[in-house]
Amino acid sequence: MQKLLAAGLFMLCFGIGYSQPTFHVGGFGAIGDGHTDDSQAFLKAWKQLCEAGGTGRPTLEIPASTTFLLKPTLFQGPCNSNDLHLQHPILLVNGMAIEIAGYASVMLMVSSLKDLEQSMAEAVHFHNCNNLQITGISLVNSPKSHISINQCTGVSISRIQINSPCDSPNTDGIDISSSTNLDIQHSIIKTGDDCIAINTGSSFINITGVACGPGHGISVGSLGEDGADDRVEEVHVRDCNFSRTQNGARIKTFRGGSGYARKISFEQITLIDSKNPIIIDQHYTNDGRRESSSAVKVSDVTYSGVQGTSAEEQAITLNCSDEIGCFNIKMKKIKISSSVPGKKTHAYCNNAHGTSTLTTPNVPCLLRLDKFTV
Incomplete structure (x- = not known):
């Protein structure tokens, strides 16, 4: 059985005053029951997010109070927009909000992006990213x-x-x-x-x-x-x-x-x-x-x-x-x-x-x- 990561999520809300393409992970088949592997759904949603262009800020949206199970996953660029936003919540580990099954050195990797604002992460590796902002997150009990x-x-x-x-x-x-x-x-x-x-x-x-x-x-x-x-x-x-x-x-x-x-x-x-x-x-x-x-x-x-x-x-x-x-x-x-x-x-x-x-x-x-x- 492949090793999976369970991530408990709370939504952060942002007031945005202009039109933006938004991609909801549920629309790509993410179940969010804490047991089903949602890695492929997240990758499909990321592909659409990365290919989005035009005006506004392409946003990946995750529902509140939901648990997703993910394998170690590569989110890779370059993308068409230089202003991507991952509308993710803060992660909490204690109280079983995060459960790591087995050992994984990198749970989520974001690669080759520009002007990325990241509002959620847990054991995250950023490679070849420019103008990266990481703010307001809480990380607990990483394995590495x-x-x-x-x-x-x-x-x-x-x-x-x-x-x-x-x-x-x-x-x-x-x-x-x-x-x-x-x-x-x-x-x-x-x-x-x-x-x-x-x-x-x-x-x-x-x-x-x-x-x-x-x-x-x-x-x-x-x-x-x-x-x-x-x-x-x-x-x-x-x-x-x-x-x-x-x-x-x-x-x-x-x-x-x-x-x-x-x-x-x-x-x-x-x-x-x-x-x-x-x-x-x-x-x-x-x-x-x-x-x-x-x-x-x-x-x-x-x-x-x-x-x-x-x-x-x-x-x-x-x-x-x-x-x-x-x-x-x-x-x-x-x-x-x-x-x-x-x-x-x-x-x-x-x-x-x-x-x-x-x-x-x-x-x-x-x-x-x-x-x-x-």
């Missing part, structure tokens, strides 16, 4: 990563909520790879892995107002696995908080890789009982291999206004490669205290170079600029 963005340009993600257990493996909130010009704003992510992971080929990523926790923080990487030449730049995280996370602001690279992670900033960050609040790890491997003469270069990284409490005494870790090292690391107005009364925090650093100003705990490998101020 919740949202993955690959080879996309011009993506806006806002007001989403992701909720998975802290011990759920590989359940990244948002995975980004080979994509540029992304804005992620005002969202809540609770998961068992990275809240947001920025992977190779990504640039100009802005993350603002994200509450992360539980989870493994907001991570650049991992990069350089199996000797890969990986590159990430212009990642800017601001006004975010990490609550009881395994990591906070993290950059992680494997030994033996090449490329770079550069022009990265974490500003105005709040920590609540977070482990590894600030960490750069150029030794991200557990295989015991000897140090390599090559590494992903980490440079031009700024931490500013990072304040709060650490669950561990080692609050800052700059574990850079012995051969390559990390350069132009800047810390300013950092104050991380222990969440355990009476404990003090400290920093560890190896072959990291840069400056610090008004930073607690002191980072011994960085030049303290505040010592020279009057």
Whole structure:
């Protein structure tokens, strides 16, 4: 028996002031009884939606309070209209609104589209999409990563909520790879892995107002696995908080890789009982291999206004490669205290170079600029 996905749906309503072609999944044979496989009906409806042109916004409509059973499904473009709308509701998982039978890494994939506004998703992979908007959705208990963005340009993600257990493996909130010009704003992510992971080929990523926790923080990487030449730049995280996370602001690279992670900033960050609040790890491997003469270069990284409490005494870790090292690391107005009364925090650093100003705990490998101020 093929593995199926049951999706419980609540309709979102939108006031639209102009004529638009609308395609109701029931008109293509979708049953919505929670037992019948409706995959082919959805694909037929998508085909008509994709072929629609003319004026207005072609819309795929799903009835309220109905359960559909779908296989992992590819919704593929390009389409005739550059302004498609999926009039989908928020998904709820707890209380049997979503039931995953067996394992599936991608439940729904939307590919090669432009100007798509997506108002519903669960374990969704977006590939080669431009001007993509994802807003107002709630995702719970994905079997793997919740949202993955690959080879996309011009993506806006806002007001989403992701909720998975802290011990759920590989359940990244948002995975980004080979994509540029992304804005992620005002969202809540609770998961068992990275809240947001920025992977190779990504640039100009802005993350603002994200509450992360539980989870493994907001991570650049991992990069350089199996000797890969990986590159990430212009990642800017601001006004975010990490609550009881395994990591906070993290950059992680494997030994033996090449490329770079550069022009990265974490500003105005709040920590609540977070482990590894600030960490750069150029030794991200557990295989015991000897140090390599090559590494992903980490440079031009700024931490500013990072304040709060650490669950561990080692609050800052700059574990850079012995051969390559990390350069132009800047810390300013950092104050991380222990969440355990009476404990003090400290920093560890190896072959990291840069400056610090008004930073607690002191980072011994960085030049303290505040010592020279009057």
